Amino acid sequence: KAGVTQTPRYLIKTRGQQVTLSCSPISGHRSVSWYQQTPGQGLQFLFEYFSETQRNKGNFPGRFSGRQFSNSRSEMNVSTLELGDSALYLCASSETSRSQETQYFGPGTRLLVL
Amino acid sequence: DQQVKQNSPSLSVQEGRISILNCDYTNSMFDYFLWYKKYPAEGPTFLISISSIKDKNEDGRFTVFLNKSAKHLSLHIVPSQPGDSAVYFCAAAGTYKYIFGTGTRLKVLA
Numbered sequence: 001k002a003g004v005t006q007t008p009r010y011l012i013k014t015r016g017q018q019v020t021l022s023c024s025p026i027s028g029h030r031s032v033s034w035y036q037q038t039p040g041q042g043l044q045f046l047f048e049y050f051s052e053t054q055r056n057k058g059n060f061p062g063r064f065s066g067r068q069f070s071n072s073r074s075e076m077n078v079s080t081l082e083l084g085d086s087a088l089y090l091c092a093s094s095e096t097s098r099s100q101e102t103q104y105f106g107p108g109t110r111l112l113v114l
Numbered sequence: 115d116q117q118v119k120q121n122s123p124s125l126s127v128q129e130g131r132i133s134i135l136n137c138d139y140t141n142s143m144f145d146y147f148l149w150y151k152k153y154p155a156e157g158p159t160f161l162i163s164i165s166s167i168k169d170k171n172e173d174g175r176f177t178v179f180l181n182k183s184a185k186h187l188s189l190h191i192v193p194s195q196p197g198d199s200a201v202y203f204c205a206a207a208g209t210y211k212y213i214f215g216t217g218t219r220l221k222v223l224a
Contacts, residue, residue, distance in 0.1 A: 004157070042203065056211060108155075
């Protein structure tokens with residue numbers, strides 16, 4: 001099976017712009033989660049989607065949003081970009097939304113905000 | 115409030131010796147724990163997991179130990195190889211999908 005794919009891999013934006021990142025999960029996986037990785041902060045949970053519904057949300061401002069499509073593909077949007085949004089954004093998929101289930105990560109999208 | 119902590123930001127080990135990476139957590143409701151390995155510019159790769167009903171899980175060179183009373187888990191890599199050099203993250207399953215530690219950078223010296 002193909003792994004989790006994310007596009008684009010790299011992105012440069014300026015403050016105030018918005019950005020949309022895309023994630024295609026492993027075939028058959030219906031849960032998609034998004035994480036932000038910044039130096040010194042580890043991976044921080046953004047949100048999880050399962051069957052097109054947001055199941056969980058982390059402690060991030062409303063500028064961060066997402067959605068999931070009927071084919072389980074997911075997009076994440078960040079509006080009004082700030083310098084502090086520069087990070088590696090990781091998408092992970094699993095078969096279900098159960099907590100005792102392994103998530104598999106994509107390669108990430110590195111976002112640089114200037 | 116950091117619910118999952120990896121207190122050693124880095125660790126150096128000689129090739130062939132044992133690497134021990136540690137992780138502490140504060141929430142007793144966590145019931146599933148995982149270790150991931152991450153190389154630069156790549157996503158984390160799943161290594162091994164353990165359910166809270168077990169205290170040990172083994173997979174080849176990797177063994178994870180869970181001490182629920184101490185709220186502590188550790189990853190043992192035996193023998194360590196240069197290709198194991200990476201950042202290792204522990205994660206715990208809780209209300210949010212996973213809560214990750216801040217990582218330990220392992221360097222295996224040839």
